[in-house]
Amino acid sequence: MAEKLISESIGALLVQICKAHRNKAQELLSRIDLYPGQEFLLINLWPEDGLTHSEVAESLCVQPATVTKMLDRLVRTGLVQRQQDSNDQRVSRVYLTEKGRQLLQPIQQVWNELEQISFANLTLEERLLLRRILTQVYENLGGSD
Numbered sequence: 001m002a003e004k005l006i007s008e009s010i011g012a013l014l015v016q017i018c019k020a021h022r023n024k025a026q027e028l029l030s031r032i033d034l035y036p037g038q039e040f041l042l043i044n045l046w047p048e049d050g051l052t053h054s055e056v057a058e059s060l061c062v063q064p065a066t067v068t069k070m071l072d073r074l075v076r077t078g079l080v081q082r083q084q085d086s087n088d089q090r091v092s093r094v095y096l097t098e099k100g101r102q103l104l105q106p107i108q109q110v111w112n113e114l115e116q117i118s119f120a121n122l123t124l125e126e127r128l129l130l131r132r133i134l135t136q137v138y139e140n141l142g143g144s145d
Contacts, residue, residue, distance in 0.1 A: 028114055032106045039107045041070055050093045
């Protein structure tokens with residue numbers, strides 16, 4: 001059997017889908033002055049405010065240095081604030097500001113719109129099947145670790 005061209009592989013298609021999804025997310029998030037990824041940081045703080053930098057990094061599956069850059073930008077825009085831990089001065093905790101809390105609904109609306117755009121013309125059954133397949137691919141790649 002002949003080898004598939006890389007450009008015709010499912011993996012290449014997934015890369016193209018991820019890029020297109022990120023571009024559309026960036027377009028939609030820019031309406032509420034956010035960049036892709038920032039919404040996930042904010043979402044992680046809504047139920048449990050006061051996470052440490054390392055807890056935020058772990059929840060986002062990114063390196064602490066990446067979180068520091070994201071937090072710097074979110075602090076500058078007034079969406080979060082850092083405070084020293086009262087029990088350990090070496091630890092800094094991240095808290096949502098009132099301005100940050102007010103973005104919950106707009107972020108949910110952006111993601112609902114992104115879902116509608118991304119999966120238009122797919123039936124509920126097709127969406128459920130796609131989710132199962134993508135979850136399996138994710139697990140195959142060690143994503144559930």
